[in-house]
Amino acid sequence: MSEVYTKALKRCVASWRLLKSEAKTRRIDVLKLLEEWSISEDRLREEEKIVKPYEFQEKFYEKLKRLAEKGGLLVVQAPTASGKTEAVAATFLSQWVEEDWWLAPRLIYTLPTRALTLTSFARLSSYSRGIASMLNVAPLPVSFEYGSTFAPKHYLYGGPIVASTLDAVAYGYVAQRVPGKFYNPRLSLPVSLLATSLFVLDEAQLYQDKHYYSPAVIGTMLKPLILAGAVVVVMSATLPSLLLKELANGVDYEYLDSEPVGRGEVEIDVTNLLSKKKLPDALGDKEVSSLIKEELDSGSVLIVVNTVERAAMCYRLLRESYPNKVVLLHGKMANIDRIVREKRLFSENLVVISTQVVEAGFDFDAKLMITELAPLDSLIQRAGRVARSRGAKGRVLVFDVADPEPYASEFIEETRRLLLETSGDALKTSLYNVKKAQDYLNEVYTEPWVSLLKEKVTRDLLETEAYFRALRLFSFPPEEDFKLRRGFYVTLIVPEVYEQLLQQYILSQDVSSKLFKLLQCFKSPNKPVPVELNHEELQQLIQLLEKSSISVGFEELPHNIEDQQSKKTGKRKRKKTKKEALIAARLSIRKISKEARTYEVVCRPYKRKHRVAPLKIYVLNAGIYSKEEGLVT
Template sequence: MQINEAWAKLQRDADDKIIASLPLVDHCLDVGAALTAILPSWAPYLEAAAGRPLTEQDRARLIVLAVLHDLGKANRGFQARTDRSRPPIGHTGPVAALLRDPVLKQGAAAGLLRAIIADWGVVDHFAAVMAHHGKPLPEFGPPPMMGVPPWQDHVRHWIAVDGHDPGRAVVDLVEAVHARWPLAWAAGPGLPDAPRFVALFAGLVTLADWLGSDTGRFPIAGPHGAARDGMRHEQAQAAAQARGLLPLETPSAISFADAFIHAPRGFQTAAADPALGPVALIEAETGSGKTEAALWRWLELRRQAMVDGLFFALPTRSAAVHLHGRVNDMLKRVWGADAPEAVLAVPGYWQSGDARGQALPGYAVRWDGGEPGGAEDSRWAAERANRFLAARVAVGTIDQALLGTLPVKHALFRASVLARSLLVVDEVHASDAYMTGLLDRLLDHHVGVGGQALLLSATLGAAARATLLKTPCPCRDEAMAQPYPALSGRGAAPHAVAGAGAGKRVRIAAEGLIHDPAAIAARAVEAARAGAAVLVVRNSVADAVAVAQAVAALADDLAFKVNDVATLHHGRFAPDDRKALDQAVEAAFGKQRIAGGRVLVGTQTLEQSLDIDADYLITDLAPIDVLLQRIGRLHRHARADRGAHGEARVLVLRPSARDLTPLLGKGGGGHGLGIVYPNLVQIESTLRQIEANPEIVLPRDNRRLVEGALHPEALAGVAREGGTAWINHAAERAGGTLAEGQAATRIALDLSQRFTTLVFGEAGEAAATRLGARDLLLDLETPLAGPFGRAITRIALPAWMVGRVAPGEAPVRLDDHRFQLGERRYVYDQWGLRREG
């Protein structure tokens, strides 16, 4: 076919022949219609970021700028892509050449654009629009001190050749937009230029572009021109509605009991008070009902039109998978048949509500009903990880939220769509300065655009609380005197609330067995033979596997099993197997478990959010906040069948020598001490607390234990008493902790800065990898034989496990349980994924 005008999209047949083209003007107007549809949903957050209400002219100018997002497709290099043999010239960076080249900027096209930029005061906004593919462009940043400007090579694509002037297509586009939104050109003050406003707008342009590029709703083949106008706005509204991007009313008559099938207890309704401020904090013991309190706060804030969506961020994938079903059930109780589906925001799972998806070629997903894309696009946000935060309701891992504050592709989109949601962060700890630093930066931006957040913790220390709530850090004595359980926030000082019920008495002992998996297994089996449900939590996967194998060898009848196969619980299992593991864990150790002895071994995946009710805990030494989280898995529910284990007991595994000084060398002493938990002053301080408190009562002693072990004053005292080696280590770790916090601050996006100064680089990718957000999802053409009876077609390979791999290289199956990727070989069996050899 002949293409006589600038095109934006092409449709090809099976023989790669062009059979239809979508004019540039039409596609750009489609995107304008999409932004028009979604703008009301995000207007409150744009206004909060701007610091003033948006006028009708402001809105018209934002829409016009979004419409101009693809004007660069008019350049000759892009238009030549009708021929597949031509080099793939882009369309965003080249716009900078049109505006900055001394000759090109004298032309009519550049004149129109430069007038818009100058008259509306939108230098940064225009750069934000051109970043709609996911990150700011160097072409729109400050000019280099020396060398060739990054836009220089694009100049040639705007020069008229053989009567074809690409600038003419730009003029046509601007004139069409001017005719459609004349108010944008009327005299008036410039657009708000607050940096957070511009960053939020940048992400919304990406959203509008994705909506307006849906060829199912905006077909390439037509209609075009004026015939498209009615369809354009109708389809944009329908797409936004189907994808959950328009407001949803909360039923006013729904009570707490309706939503959760039980009356509220303790603090659960008090936690919904908006006076707690834009960042609220619930501190309460594990099992006290913080999850229901968080969901009730969301419903109440929705009723007051303070939020629309919800993103529930958990520390592990297993925790997210577990909670997803509970949230989805709550939605059905509140909204009935019209309930939105909760998206499981975990890469590789493809679950929306009760529906399961299957990946198809070309990024399509086939859902349970057989329809790609879900019914009327309602599962659109569940199909790609970079869309998760656009869901009205999503349950996922904290890394998905933190990617909105790291300089990685689509960070601005993630942060922008998150603005309308209550961000709930579960299991916030005191002992991780890096994560606290990233979370602090995320909260700053979220609150800066009018967002709401809620933090949940059983073990948050005073220093981390002060950082996140922007309050002074109290001294140790004052910190210990703070109430617990408590509600607080950026709008309220901590105040006491009722907890879940009576205190839990726990006996704790420490022994030097951390290095001996056989001895650990023997202790666990001995307790299980006496009828106890025993939980063994280790700091590393390798140590957990060693104990699980020892338990299976010593007492196969007591080992935790899935489909009669002995195994354990950690994060290196394929998604389908992880679901089977979680279900088996809750069947064997949950509220409805059958009495009788058994042993479950795992890692940190067991300490968070799974509904585990163990009688006896064996755990590696770790910082006190982590230990308390693990202890929360003990005696979680009232039971009358615990027999000899009617009293909760914990065995803490420490090195064989009580003196931890030898661990101060590089790398620590293994078993996570010095690596997983690098601050050995925290470890020593925790061990002292355990030794001094062989019997504790929770939640009564929670605050005293956390502050006694982790408050800066407590850590300084331990270092002084330890002598020179400990003082030096403390200084090193203080520097390390400071460095960790500073590293997070240095790497994370500061969206209070001008958009044109933002730089995305390798540091952001490295940070995303560290979070586990860059794990490699491998599709296995020939499935592995799964250990629990299900073929494994997809598995996540942790980024740190990946060796040298050629671009596009696929994994090769070696046998039922082994595969190779690049230079490395891997084993996947009942003990999970690990490198061979």
């Protein structure tokens, strides 16, 4: 292994540790701290002395060294907290130290969600600053790209290191998100960047959807890049063989896994699964309540359920018993509300109630976890939040679930069988050994089940395959729609949160009265309201919209509930309406003068006859969002 790589690796680990430690001490978000963080070379050198690279990290460098000349695919399977991110970043950054860019001139590091990408942006930024301190030079720029519908777009050109969602990368690859848009498009540039970059897909298990649609699409996208000589790295802690088969798509690959990692002792208890006890009702049991109270005295408790609705039910049940100690966290909360909650996680002992958002990139250590039954790979990720450090002890209680959604019932039942047959040992062993984890996962994800599920999306996959076949360099994209995931994402502005932030802004800075004009439209949209903004006013608006918005899959939105009166009986009853009933208005932003840097923002009332379109900005109806619970109806 290269001495330069070892040096870079230790510096990366030390930099991230110091940034996190200072953020926790000051009770400040790492992203906020990055704005003012000055790094001490002496402290970095002291921290480096206690960093001991894993053997797995040494092999990482050698694998990439072999792939550098002709390109190829490296598949990395290693448990959480094993140092995958540091290993790939240190390999890239060692080129900077050596002044020899033998691997790639750019690192594009992708993740499935915006929240995970933000964390990786902070990590990569700390690595860059740490290496810069070592070399006594300015840091390499690190860019954050997630396909924002508000902020200026870099299209992967923001710096030599890019933290991005895979969605933003994929839509650039298929020429639907390119510099110049359709006025002066550079249609081949995102593909050129990817083909000449070190392209990383981390947390690959999160692309495993109910019908294996996204893994098939990703495999179709990666294959031409790899054959063209790109170096692609796919990383995960839980990688069933069938998921790997979809992602590799027939391409030969190098494989690397890690030795069993040193972490705390985790006890897996499946007695509640055996007795078919379910959440949230089981939280009222005397034994469970006593256990939560006991563990809360010395650590935090994590409760994970499979749906936002049940998470809210658990929250309502426990908030009275533990005043100011219960935090609800899920993906249907305005960005600012999630940020405020996440800041509390590292400064006090709490009962954290959450959903799948904690399964990856969630740097949280609990003493006790209570979880609903989920597919084995999800349970491995959840249990990875317990007793994360050497010498620690923790416990995981697995409860039954009545409804398999959002998962396929076949995978739920196979996991139930496996846990009960092994008395929970399948989960415990998987936390420490990735090879055994893959063996157990292969018992859950079998060829007959996956093939059966894929049959349900045959039409979608054929349409996507046809899109890729019609795609050409230097040409406009095909007229058909492209979807990386089944369904599509929309951005929802929460008017109550926007108003609250606007009031806070008044106290700290001058705020344009035009932003209040938009607020009136958000709260009661009767007719189109155009507002002209200069560049500074637009930046204020973008900050407000980013913080007061939710990015969510349209299919994941809850149905609105309305009181309706029967024409026949006259009786009133509560009835589900279409998801579109949640929407009050649509927001559009366009540049009207490049020279004067002026923009037009238009808020238009939403009519239910209109189709909700992907990647557009909409405004929720007032009164639907709960500041305490998020978007739950």
